[in-house]
Amino acid sequence: MIKYLTETNAREAIIDVGRRIYDRGFVAANDRNISCRISEDEIIVTPTGVSKGFMEPGELVKMKLDGTIIGENKPSSEVKMHLRVYKENPDITGVVHAHPACATSYSVLGLELTHPVVAEGVLVTGNIHIAPYAKPGSVDVPNGIAPYVNQYNGVLLANHGALTWGTDLYQALYRMEALEHQAQIQTWSLLLANATGRSVQYIRGKDAEDLVDIRNSMGIHTGGVPEY
Numbered sequence: 001m002i003k004y005l006t007e008t009n010a011r012e013a014i015i016d017v018g019r020r021i022y023d024r025g026f027v028a029a030n031d032r033n034i035s036c037r038i039s040e041d042e043i044i045v046t047p048t049g050v051s052k053g054f055m056e057p058g059e060l061v062k063m064k065l066d067g068t069i070i071g072e073n074k075p076s077s078e079v080k081m082h083l084r085v086y087k088e089n090p091d092i093t094g095v096v097h098a099h100p101a102c103a104t105s106y107s108v109l110g111l112e113l114t115h116p117v118v119a120e121g122v123l124v125t126g127n128i129h130i131a132p133y134a135k136p137g138s139v140d141v142p143n144g145i146a147p148y149v150n151q152y153n154g155v156l157l158a159n160h161g162a163l164t165w166g167t168d169l170y171q172a173l174y175r176m177e178a179l180e181h182q183a184q185i186q187t188w189s190l191l192l193a194n195a196t197g198r199s200v201q202y203i204r205g206k207d208a209e210d211l212v213d214i215r216n217s218m219g220i221h222t223g224g225v226p227e228y
Contacts, residue, residue, distance in 0.1 A: 004093060005169075010036040010044045011057040013169050017096065018046065020173065022053025026098035026180065032161065033075070035082040036169045037093040041065050043086065048076040077137030084142030085165050088149040094169030099161040100180035102187055106130075107156035113179070114227040116203045117186050122211035124178040125164075126153050126223020133158035153223050154179055204228055 005013060014034050021027050021034075032052060035045035046052060047059050062070040065083055069075070082095045106113060113121065113128040129148060134140030134157075145163060148155045153175050154164035162179055166172035189200045203211065208226040215223060 004038050005036060007038050010038045011060050014060055015055050015057060017169060017173050018052035018055050021098050026100045027052050032097045032099060033078050035095045037086055045075045045079050045082060047073045080142045084146055085149050088146055091167055092165045093167060094172040095165045096172045096176045097163045098176055103162050103180045103183040106183055107158050116226050117189055119211055120178050121182050123215050125175055128154055128156055128179060130156045130158050151222055
């Protein structure tokens with residue numbers, strides 16, 4: 001059974017998550033967005049034109065999954081992504097869209113994160129693929145992420161950032177944090193490998209299979225299998 005946060009608690013959680021991603025430099029100025037599902041048909045989402053590090057609960061937007069806005073505040077046009085995630089997978093109650101610099105750079109280069117270098121690349125994020133570039137705010141963006149929502153835990157948006165989701169908002173946040181951390185570790189590993197002539201030691205074969213088994217035992221059946 002899905003456990004939804006109350007509207008008050010959802011607003012508080014979004015404010016907290018917004019401060020965290022702002023403080024970590026995952027967002028700048030007024031960009032990106034966060035949402036939390038509070039019932040079968042309603043979500044709370046961040047408003048347009050407001051810094052995610054300095055939001056107030058009353059600024060957040062309440063709306064229905066059909067796009068109907070409840071109240072006067074307006075969401076970002078990118079709320080279409082959030083609505084699509086919730087429609088595709090009813091188990092999801094939290095979505096985070098951010099621009100973590102290192103992970104976003106992978107999306108610019110067309111480099112998917114499907115070859116784990118740390119255990120968390122299987123246990124927490126799983127495979128992170130790249131959805132094709134689409135005009136921000138257009139329906140092409142949610143159409144591009146839809147194929148990944150039920151099998152994976154997040155996706156890179158080509159030249160646009162990252163999107164993660166979870167059965168609660170904090171799981172979505174932790175997946176975003178883990179995604180960026182893994183991108184940083186892999187980047188440093190590749191740089192050091194190039195400087196020293198060594199090879200990056202990816203987790204593969206039986207070791208990767210064991211991690212998938214551990215993940216399954218944790219009740220998480222999304223993320224895919226490491227690719228080589």
